[in-house]
Structures are given as C-alpha cells and as structure tokens.
Amino acid sequence: MAHQDYLLGNSNTHLNSRATFWPVGLALGITPSSQVGRIQKFQLKSSAPVATLDYGSEVAGYPIFDVESVTGKIQIEVKYAEEFRALRSPFSDGPFPYAVALANTYRVETFEVKEPGWFEAFLLQGGVKWQSIRLLTDGAITFSSVGFKPSIPVTDIDHLPGTFECDNDNLNDIWKLGARAAGVACFEQGSQRAMWEVDKNGAFVRGMRSGLSPKGAFFQDYTLEFDTRIERGGIGWVAAHPLASPAKGIQLNLVGNLPAETSFVNTNTSLTRPNSMLLGYGYSFVNQTTLTSFYLDTFKLPFSVREKTWYRVKTVLSTGQCLAVFLDGTQIFNVSLRGYYIGGSSNPTASSIPTKGSFGFGGWQDQAGYFKNVVVYDSANKTTLYSNPMTNASEVIAEYGVHENYASVCLDGPKRDRLVWLGDFYHTTRIIGASTSRFDIAKETLQFLLDWQIPSGLLPYDPPIGYNSSVASEAFAVGGGGPLAGYEVYSIILPDYQILGLLSFANYVYLSNDLDFARKTWPKRHLQTEWILRQINSTTGLLSLIGAFLGPANGGSAINCALVQALNMAADVATAISETESASRYHGAATTLAATINGRLWNPRLGVYSLSPASPNDYSVNSPAFCITSGTANEPQAARFISALSPLRLGPGYKDSTQVNASDPATNISPNTNGFLLSALLSQRSATTAHTALQLFQSLWSPMLTNKETTTGASWEYVNLEGGPGLGLFTSLSHPWGGAPTYLLTEWGAGLQAAKGVEGFGYRNWIINPYVGLAMGLKKAKARVVTAFDGKLEVQWQVSHGKVMDVTVTAPRNTSGVFEIGGVRKVLSGRDEYHLKIEMPQE
Known part of the structure; x- marks a missing residue:
C-alpha cells in the first residue's frame, strides 16, 4: 500500500531501543480492567479479546506494536487514555478537535494486521497512561510487546538535575507531579512529525x-x-x-x-x-x-x-x-x-x-x-x-499547519490544548528551573511566542506549533470570523495573559541569567510591556481590559497586582541589561499602580482587596496571591487578607472567588490559581501560614496520587469537589499549570532560593532559610538546582533530637549566599562546600 495507518519495520532494529516507553502492567479479559499484573507476551482471542496496558505514569509518542503471530483476519481497536475509565467510553477521553496540534485528534484508532512483525502508528498520541487493545474479528493475534516511540525527552524523574527530598514522602511525590508534567509537555524541535x-x-x-x-x-x-x-x-x-x-x-x-x-x-x-x-x-x-x-x-x-x-x-x-x-x-x-x-x-x-x-x-x-x-x-x-x-x-x-514542530516548545498539556499558551507558561518556567533545567526549551518557547508578535506589541495567547509564524501570524491575530471578525483576537481573548507572559520571561531571566537573550529580545519585550501600560485607564489609574482570566478585566485587583509584580521584575531585567530608562519607567509605574490599588481596592472593613470597583465586597484567590507576592500589600494587609480566605475554602482547595457557587456540583478547584495562592501563603514565613500551606499541599495535590485509575504521576488541570478530575474525561491529567508545588517546595520546603533582584539572577547570590520547612513539620530536607555559574547549588539539612540542625551547602565557588533562620545569619562565600551546625532555639 502507498499509504497506511502505520509504518512497518524490523523489530530487531527498533524495539530493542532503550528510548521506548513500555507498559508496567497488563490485564487480559473481555473488558478493560485496571487490575493489571506483570508484563509478558500476550494473545488476544475470542475468550480474552481485550488487553489493558498500564504505563505507570504519563508517556507520549507514536504507538508501536511487535506482533509475533496472526491467525485469520485480524482487526484491532486501540484506545488511549489518561484516566482508566475512558477505556470504557466509545471515544475514550477524546476527541480533541481544539487544534491540529500535530497529534491524533482521536483517542481511538483501528488497525488491520495482516502479518507478523512490528508496526508503528502514523499519528502521535500526546499523553497516555492507559491503553486498551480489543480484538474485533475472529482469529487470534499474539503480541511480543507494545509501547510508544517517544516524542518527548526520556528522563528519569528520580534523577533530574533539580531535586527535592524530605522526610515527608507525600510531599516528595507531590514535588514530582509538576516535574513530570513539565517533562512531558516540553519537547524538542522536529519531534512531532508532519501529519500529512x-x-x-x-x-x-x-x-x-x-x-x-x-x-x-x-x-x-x-x-x-x-x-x-x-x-x-x-x-x-x-x-x-x-x-x-x-x-x-x-x-x-x-x-x-x-x-x-x-x-x-x-x-x-x-x-x-x-x-x-x-x-x-x-x-x-x-x-x-x-x-x-x-x-x-x-x-x-x-x-x-x-x-x-x-x-x-x-x-x-x-x-x-x-x-x-x-x-x-x-x-x-x-x-x-x-x-x-x-x-x-x-x-x-x-x-x-x-x-x-x-x-x-x-x-x-x-x-x-x-x-x-x-x-x-x-x-x-x-x-x-x-x-x-x-x-x-x-x-x-x-x-495547512501540519508541519513538524518548528521549535522546541512547552505546551499547555501533552494530550489536549497542545498549543503554546502564553499565560500558562508562568508555572512551567519555574518548574523547569527547579527540576528538569531544560532552559533551552524554555528559551525557545519564549522566542517562539515573540516570533508571533504583531506590530501593536501583543503576543499570541496560544499559537499552534505546526504553523510558520511568518506566514500565519496576521491570519491568527485578526482572522477570526464570527463575532471576533475584524478585531485583534489576541487582545480580545485573555489579554491579561500578556502580563503572565511578561512574568514568564522575567522568571526565565531570573533563573537562567540569560542576559544575552534578554538584550536580543528587549525591543519586542519592551513593545509588549508598553502595550500593557497603555491599558491603564487614565481616569481610574487601573487596568481596563476587554477580558481576563485572573479576574475582572475592568479594574480587577488580581490583574493589577499581577502587573505590579511584572513591572518590577521587568525593571530588574532592564537594569541587568543597562536599559536604565525602561527600568526607571517600569519601577515608577509599578509604584504608582500599587498606590492606586491600595487607595481604590483595599477594603479595610473586610480586610481584603476587592474583586474590582464594581464588586467591592467580593474577593478572589488570585487577588491575595498577586497582591502579596508583588509587595502591593504590606504585612498587616497580607495577614488580614489571608485570615479572610476561609469562605473560599472548599474540600480540596480554594474556589476562585466569592462569586463562585460552592453548591454547584460542577464547581471545580484550579491547581493553577491555588498555586498562585500557595506562593503567597509560604512567603509570609509564619507558622500559621506554613500550616495552611501544608494542608493545601495535602488536600489538593494528594488526590492526584492516590487513585491508580486517575493518577498519571503528573499534576492535573482541575480537581472536582470530591478530589477527582475536574472536567471529567476532558480533564488534562498532565498539566504544568497545576505544578506549582514543584518549585515552591524547593524554595520554601527546603528553603533554597535565589536572592532578590538582579544580584540573585542565575543564583549568583542565594539564600538558604529552612524556617517554613520546619514549620511544616519537616525534620530534614534537601534540594538542588542548576545555577548559571558552572555548577549546581545544593542544600541538605537535618534536625537531630530537636536541638541541632546540621547543614551542608555545596555551590559554585563564584557564587555566594546567606544561611538564615531565626536570629542566626551566616554569610557563605569563597568556597564550594559549607558545613554548619546550628543550635535550634528552644520554645
């Protein structure tokens, strides 16, 4: 045949490759079963026509099958899924017609197998945990093995460049959720083949x-x-x-x-x-x-x-x-x-x-x-x-947008929304810094987004990976159709993603110290920032957008506080590359905006930042998140706002705002927005907020680990009120936007952070402060990150008998840092290894 659904090959030259995703469990029967046993050669026949394969965790790639024997006319139906129960659904957990995405739109495909040998499906499956193979015809077929030819980098989640480990195994597993999600969502140029x-x-x-x-x-x-x-x-x-x-x-x-x-x-x-x-x-x-x-x-x-x-x-x-x-x-x-x-x-x-x-x-x-x-x-x-x-x-x-991926990029999620979402990259950038250290892919993702920039300065909020920006940018920007025709679609849909995208860029430079990239791309980044600043209403002094993800678009506290944070971080980048005029302008704009937020949106009676001027008595998760982490809130304001959060608390976590109906069974909890909040809670360095954060780690992220039929080893997109996937079978069960604990446990659980401002870029200067980890009940922890200075920074601490903390820090000799806890502060400089014994204060 000139064209078929699969590629034929020689098993001896293909399936022996170590770079293959193999299942870890197998069940045979008349229906799919999650009760899997050991992997072995297996046969499908009329008495046992269904094989269920469990890959243990999220994988992605081109399905491969090694067929040992075929008897009779054989057709097989193969289903792919993240959640087990999808294997019992007619369409599995698809279809996914949101975008071309260089992956199979359908999660069910059928093959006719005429002879033994190995074959590879032509179309990619972007994210899979479970797979079923059902014999549709009489006869029998025996498989020597089944797996996936990887379309993503194959990494050992237990041996990443960045690590975290403590004496709480649950937190260790939660840390891996974001690391795995980023590892599966980020891949290299040309790894997703052309589809036509x-x-x-x-x-x-x-x-x-x-x-x-x-x-x-x-x-x-x-x-x-x-x-x-x-x-x-x-x-x-x-x-x-x-x-x-x-x-x-x-x-x-x-x-x-x-x-x-x-x-x-x-x-x-x-x-x-x-x-x-x-x-x-x-x-x-x-x-x-x-x-x-x-x-x-x-x-x-x-x-x-x-x-x-x-x-x-x-x-x-x-x-x-x-x-x-x-x-x-x-x-x-x-x-x-x-x-x-x-x-x-x-x-x-x-x-x-x-x-x-x-x-x-x-x-x-x-x-x-x-x-x-x-x-x-x-x-x-x-x-x-x-x-x-x-x-x-x-x-x-x-x-037609079916070209192999033009660049190395990080997607929103591997199985669905396989687009480069501008705002969702916020968490991914920081996860990369704490785990995979694939700064090369992070950099190319940022460049890919810039390549789609239009003259007004706007970046796309979700550009596709199979189109060339030089050909398709204008068409995607204003070629909507329907109610959006004639508008810049980028500014209609989620314009606050421009702010989150600016934060992603700044976080990348903070973590990597890639000042060459910052200099090279600064004109485009400056153009984007100026567009954002032009959206500040001259009368109210607050942002006024057409729409927003984080909260109300007209004067909302969340988008305005996020902008304060973005402007201050962009100003630091500008300072580092000697763009002094921009640095001064951004710092000044951030200061003015923070004052306006405090003057117009702080509700002293309730002790919260109002959702918006139009909703003075409502508030959200995103408001304290960004108003605290941006420094807009002072310490008393931060404390009061955090104490007012209890009405937002539902079973697994916090609903997005007071306007969300907690009685609606369709209400979902977002690990994305709760990740923003988690950062704010931990930043307070108090025993109370540390305990609240620990509860949130356990209640919202633990359900992603406990049920073998839903866990993928990666962070989820949404969680429902019972702790299951929040959008049913449509839910992405491998979504980096839900992986904030990965970098937050490194920063606060182990206490390993870059110093603030330009001096901390790339961990040139760093801080080790274990207080929050201790307040969460940890007795020992260690973490490692890759620095921009030819080496890794690693801390390991342990408290013995509640009296003495033993600390070991290894770092590149050309970096320096500070160890601090309570009233103890020690400057560490000029060596590549430091050993400390700290007498713990007695209560």
Whole structure:
C-alpha cells in the first residue's frame, strides 16, 4: 500500500531501543480492567479479546506494536487514555478537535494486521497512561510487546538535575507531579512529525481535525472546490472556519459506500452512514467533551461513492446564510444555515452560523483520503481567491499547519490544548528551573511566542506549533470570523495573559541569567510591556481590559497586582541589561499602580482587596496571591487578607472567588490559581501560614496520587469537589499549570532560593532559610538546582533530637549566599562546600 495507518519495520532494529516507553502492567479479559499484573507476551482471542496496558505514569509518542503471530483476519481497536475509565467510553477521553496540534485528534484508532512483525502508528498520541487493545474479528493475534516511540525527552524523574527530598514522602511525590508534567509537555524541535503526506496525487490526509489554510482567514461567501479520493471510509472538510479561538466552523463529511472488504467492523455507521454527507457546526460532530459541537444533518447521496475513485466536490457559501454542496455536479443539498439552531438565543431563527473564515481538510476517526486541485472563488462574481494543486509537499504541509514542530516548545498539556499558551507558561518556567533545567526549551518557547508578535506589541495567547509564524501570524491575530471578525483576537481573548507572559520571561531571566537573550529580545519585550501600560485607564489609574482570566478585566485587583509584580521584575531585567530608562519607567509605574490599588481596592472593613470597583465586597484567590507576592500589600494587609480566605475554602482547595457557587456540583478547584495562592501563603514565613500551606499541599495535590485509575504521576488541570478530575474525561491529567508545588517546595520546603533582584539572577547570590520547612513539620530536607555559574547549588539539612540542625551547602565557588533562620545569619562565600551546625532555639 502507498499509504497506511502505520509504518512497518524490523523489530530487531527498533524495539530493542532503550528510548521506548513500555507498559508496567497488563490485564487480559473481555473488558478493560485496571487490575493489571506483570508484563509478558500476550494473545488476544475470542475468550480474552481485550488487553489493558498500564504505563505507570504519563508517556507520549507514536504507538508501536511487535506482533509475533496472526491467525485469520485480524482487526484491532486501540484506545488511549489518561484516566482508566475512558477505556470504557466509545471515544475514550477524546476527541480533541481544539487544534491540529500535530497529534491524533482521536483517542481511538483501528488497525488491520495482516502479518507478523512490528508496526508503528502514523499519528502521535500526546499523553497516555492507559491503553486498551480489543480484538474485533475472529482469529487470534499474539503480541511480543507494545509501547510508544517517544516524542518527548526520556528522563528519569528520580534523577533530574533539580531535586527535592524530605522526610515527608507525600510531599516528595507531590514535588514530582509538576516535574513530570513539565517533562512531558516540553519537547524538542522536529519531534512531532508532519501529519500529512503529499505527492503527485495530492495531500493524503488521515482522519483528524481539519488543517486550515491561513490564506482563507478573511474569505466570506465563497465557493470551495476540490478533487478528492476516498482511500478508506470517507473524507472531511470545513468551511467558514476561524483560525483563532473560538475556532468553530462548518463541518462537512463525505462517507463512501463502506465496502466490507476494506472497512473496519467497528465503523460507526449510525453517525457515518454509507453513501451520505454530514453537516455539523462547531469543533466536531460529537459533543463528547467541553468543545461545543453540533451535529446538524445527514444527507443521503443519490449514487454510490466508491473508494479509490476521484470525485469533484463544490461547496458554496452565499448571501451570508446559504450553504450548498455538489458532488460531481450533482447537488447534494442547498440549505439556509439559519434553519439550524446552534444555541445562544431562545429564537432559533436568530441563531446564525457565520459564513466567514477559512477552509481546510481532515476527516472522521479512521477515515483517510486524498485532496488536490483546490480552488476558491467569490460566489457572487466568480473572482478567483485561491488556487493550489496540493502536490508541492513542503508548501502544502507548511500552509495547512501540519508541519513538524518548528521549535522546541512547552505546551499547555501533552494530550489536549497542545498549543503554546502564553499565560500558562508562568508555572512551567519555574518548574523547569527547579527540576528538569531544560532552559533551552524554555528559551525557545519564549522566542517562539515573540516570533508571533504583531506590530501593536501583543503576543499570541496560544499559537499552534505546526504553523510558520511568518506566514500565519496576521491570519491568527485578526482572522477570526464570527463575532471576533475584524478585531485583534489576541487582545480580545485573555489579554491579561500578556502580563503572565511578561512574568514568564522575567522568571526565565531570573533563573537562567540569560542576559544575552534578554538584550536580543528587549525591543519586542519592551513593545509588549508598553502595550500593557497603555491599558491603564487614565481616569481610574487601573487596568481596563476587554477580558481576563485572573479576574475582572475592568479594574480587577488580581490583574493589577499581577502587573505590579511584572513591572518590577521587568525593571530588574532592564537594569541587568543597562536599559536604565525602561527600568526607571517600569519601577515608577509599578509604584504608582500599587498606590492606586491600595487607595481604590483595599477594603479595610473586610480586610481584603476587592474583586474590582464594581464588586467591592467580593474577593478572589488570585487577588491575595498577586497582591502579596508583588509587595502591593504590606504585612498587616497580607495577614488580614489571608485570615479572610476561609469562605473560599472548599474540600480540596480554594474556589476562585466569592462569586463562585460552592453548591454547584460542577464547581471545580484550579491547581493553577491555588498555586498562585500557595506562593503567597509560604512567603509570609509564619507558622500559621506554613500550616495552611501544608494542608493545601495535602488536600489538593494528594488526590492526584492516590487513585491508580486517575493518577498519571503528573499534576492535573482541575480537581472536582470530591478530589477527582475536574472536567471529567476532558480533564488534562498532565498539566504544568497545576505544578506549582514543584518549585515552591524547593524554595520554601527546603528553603533554597535565589536572592532578590538582579544580584540573585542565575543564583549568583542565594539564600538558604529552612524556617517554613520546619514549620511544616519537616525534620530534614534537601534540594538542588542548576545555577548559571558552572555548577549546581545544593542544600541538605537535618534536625537531630530537636536541638541541632546540621547543614551542608555545596555551590559554585563564584557564587555566594546567606544561611538564615531565626536570629542566626551566616554569610557563605569563597568556597564550594559549607558545613554548619546550628543550635535550634528552644520554645
């Protein structure tokens, strides 16, 4: 076959590689089971048709199978999941049509295996803990082994450059959650392969969320024509589809005659009926996840559509509301889009599907086919807008966003939202500094974001990894479609991510001391910062944004305090690279903004920073987090605000604000925002706040470890009120934004921190203060980080009999630091190892 779902190979040259993810447990039976035993060669047959494989922790890569023997006609259905129960769901924990993402949109795929040998799935699975293989046909198949060819760096979580260990095993395991999440979400350039194959026959596309052309971002009321040849099942395409979020468009699918000799026996003929055409709107045809999807209609074809036969498809959008599709000149349907209800109004006719946006090609699960000779023209005047034979591999793959990843980057999460989220990188940067030390990937991530910057200074909030920014930046910035058409989408969606992105950059420079990168990129970073400053309302003196993630966008305390922190840190970077004018401006703006926040948002009666001027009696988790860590709050204010947090406390952690309904069973707890709060609690260096922080570590992060069916060894995206995954099967169970404990336990549990300001960049100067760790009940701890000065900084301390603390510090000789606890303060300089015995104060 010219194209198949997998790549054939020689097991002797492939599967013996040490760089392979192997399962650690196996169960055989008639249904998936989490009660796994030891790994061994296994056979699937009618009496035991299902194998369940447990990988022990989150892995990612291209599925590989080593088949020892095949008896009879064999088709197998393979499911991939982070949470075990997804293996019992028809679509597992997918599909994930949010973005192309260079990974399989579907978490279920089917293979026909005709002979022994090893084969590798063509499409990537970005994040997996569990896998099932189900025999669909009579016969038997024996596997020597099954695993994943890694698409991420293979690391030993127990032997990272950065480490933390203490006498509380639960905290040790919690520290590893963020380290593993960052390790799986961050990968190297070219590690995620191109998803299309292009030759003289056109683009061969396997079932996936459609890849879109940025060249169609501003098209409206157009006609799209192309030639297509179904290789298996059917083909899919989209029209009037925005590039940037919310990326909901018109979904279309052509289903062939599904001949028995080439079709999979598990084909969903209820959805994809033979010889039919499907119409949908949104992200997909099924509303399995939180990505809103509408299945609108199915049209029976007037003739049989055969596989390996070329057909001409014409899709006509006209008058802002009409859609017609023709197949080889025969009209299949002609409808008014206003006749379909897509929510948002009690009057169905008022709900209109937009006809502006781009076009692209994909397909439903297990479908595959060719596309070529694509032409787009204005439906009214027939002016040609676009033409592409789809036979130039390098051009087509780059244009449709299915190119291998252009840079080493860190994603939001490995299985879903496989985009480079600007604001979510805040936690990832600091996790990297405390664990993997992959500053090379952190740096390239920051550069990747800057490459997408638009002239106003805005950075994208979630650029895709398979598009070239030089080609697609403008289209993604303003090529929305629907209600966002004509706007800078970057500034409409989550503009406070610009602040978190600035903090990510500053944290990277703080940890790495990469002043060359700071100098090189400063003009772009300065442009971004100036855009943020222009959003301060001249009347109120507070930020006024169009939208925000952290809290209210108009004068909210969280976004304003976050900006104070970002400005002060950016000023430190400016000082380090001799941008004195910028440093002075940013410090001055931060001081003025902090004063305004205290004057307009501090509520002395409640002892909190108000959510916003419009909600003076409400408050949030993010407000104390950033108002305390930014230094906006003084010590009495910080103490009062922390003491007022109890109304936000739910079972596992803190709800985002007083406006969240605690009685709603759909309410979730965010490890992301609770991570911000955790930093503020620990920074107070008091026994009370240390105890509160310990409780939060245990209540919110321990559930990520305790249940073998949900744990992935990585930090989660959301947690529900019962301590389970917070968005059901859609939840990312490997999300660095939930991994704050990794760097906070290093900084406060072991007490290893960089000194404040420029002098602490790269740990040139450092501080060891174990007080918070002791207050959390630790008797010993050790931690290690990589410095920017040719060596590692490591501290190890232990309290013996409650009286004497033995401390050992190793550090590069050209760094210096201070050990302090209580009234003891010792300057450590000029050596590479220090030994201290500290008499502990007696209570």
